[in-house]
Amino acid sequence: MATMKDVASRSGVSVATVSAVIHDADWVSDSTRARVQRAIEATNYRPNHVARSLKTRRGYAIGAIVSDLTNPFFTEVVRSLSHALRQHDRSLFLCDSDHQFDLGATNLRMMQDKQVDGLIVIGDTVRPRLLAKFLEEAPEVPVIAIERAYDLDGVCCLLVDSEEGGYRATRHLIENGATRVAMINGPEEGAGSTTYGRAKRYEGYRRALNEAGLTFDAALVEQGTFRYESGKAALNRLLSLPTPPDAVFVANDMMALGALEAARNSGRNLPHDLMLVGYDDIPLASLTSPGLTTMAMPKHTLGTTAATLLHKQIETGRPTTASRHMFDATLVVRGSTRAPTP
Amino acid sequence: MATMKDVASRSGVSVATVSAVIHDADWVSDSTRARVQRAIEATNYRPNHVARSLKTRRGYAIGAIVSDLTNPFFTEVVRSLSHALRQHDRSLFLCDSDHQFDLGATNLRMMQDKQVDGLIVIGDTVRPRLLAKFLEEAPEVPVIAIERAYDLDGVCCLLVDSEEGGYRATRHLIENGATRVAMINGPEEGAGSTTYGRAKRYEGYRRALNEAGLTFDAALVEQGTFRYESGKAALNRLLSLPTPPDAVFVANDMMALGALEAARNSGRNLPHDLMLVGYDDIPLASLTSPGLTTMAMPKHTLGTTAATLLHKQIETGRPTTASRHMFDATLVVRGSTRAPTP
DNA sequence: CTGACTTACTTAAACGTTTAAGTACGATCC
């Protein structure tokens, strides 16, 4: 591999001049610039990023720690991220923490060692304490958190407004004629958890009921585990009530698909006998029949916003204060709430 | 951040001695070693990986280029990879090429720039020409391909035996009493494609029929696109044949789920009226009811084998010849071929 | 014509390691 030295000697200038040409310094004469450029091409020279990093203390890469790559939501975010970063000529260091908090320290250390220019933490995977330590040890590195609220100076949180999402989902059901709207909720959040508000989906549900003047019935709220089977079981319980619901808002798609299955097994005809709205818009939601109406997470927006924001902060320096950006989930209407119009 | 110099002066030795302590050189006296160790702890010293890389021309990272991170199969492989690499104290550079061949060059260049110690190419994303160029330009970097056969000296291909998988899937159906076994195949592979043999699943299907003495009926072979809808449509066509099949081997799970849907819509009772086997074992295959019997890809094995192999080759040098390792898909029996035993 | 300023460079130190080569000193051997 050719180095600057080679290019320099070949074009009869010093390495400093070569460096200047590469960085488009304004003082190089046109003739010299051309000569150097030709030498660069002739030798097939490419700057050594490692040497450059050593000098500039930049890694020209950003790090991402994701709690579970298997989760399609996170996967999509990482994908958008990867694309956006390519645009900025930065590469991506990825760690899957596999939900294990104790890997957080290892992963963060790795990121520091690689001298990443920015860090993205996706999901619930790094404890605030550890992140705070990172912020302190690497004071120039901007940090962005996706779907996790931190209250740490310097980190910028990208969140999806779950309350509003829950509200919109429920309102959609009511607007389509539902009068007895149930909800299948996720598990109660642990006291220590600071994950941003999946619990809030429930609050949005309550708000929509209130607004529509529908009375809240605690019997219509079931609790699940976010998994397929639990959604199925929950809907079965709801359907065996003395007066079963005519619509259900389910806190995530996986459970909603379980509920869909249960509804079909019970002989219900969707959307006429029962309407269903999920949350997430996983790829499968469009494939069932009927398709699942659901609140789509702005995966792509989150990924690209994170990349753009990080890029800006790398240029201008990490903000000194914490900030939050709220994004909205958008309603995707499919067959589970709307009869196909032929 | 403390450097070796700090540690050296603090413990009254030269940087060379500090380096020796860090690398466990055998000549350092116990007392000096202890003194240095104490200084390391006191200063919270951590070696600068970038400087180390510059000197040793190693990046202490491996690069992975994946054709589509959204594909759950690839996601799982990457995840296992990420875990295995942590064990070896290496980090992971990831690029999602998004099926765009023209990104191959950019991605490969990025990997070279980052001085990765090894490269993993997952899926059909890098053209042989480009990879050959990489092999030439970075002659020490070992390369492993997963689910893609290259015939290039130095690259080691990890493949899943599709013929055998197709055979096992079909045999399973026959062993469970099927006499008229259909197949829903993937799209015909382009002439230029060197992807390793999804087409071979069909060959395995033929072999199993042959072996069982069942006559092959071309009307029983449908062609799909690997997508959900196409599986659904294909099964509908099969079911409307004068003598429909009593079992179907579907070339991937996505289509198999579509077929499952079609089967249920037709009022068929699985597995009694119809048996179904898919291929891949995507997470969803276990969630439908009945669950989908399928050929599970050895995702985890592929990931960890790639990591281990790479690790070894980084130590011993890249092999000079091409090689292939075959892995088997394993049958996972679920409700679509076996009635639940209560 | 002189001094100040500009242009177009060069020089050399620095970034933080690794490592080959050198060295000082004590022990061992005949």
Place this chain on the structure above:
DNA sequence: GGATCGTACTTAAACGTTTAAGTAAGTCAG
């Protein structure tokens, strides 16, 4: 008691950049 050897280090160059400081030659005002 001098040569030889082993032990426990140190010295300094190198990896490939970036960049502050230096410089030589030309331009221009007074």
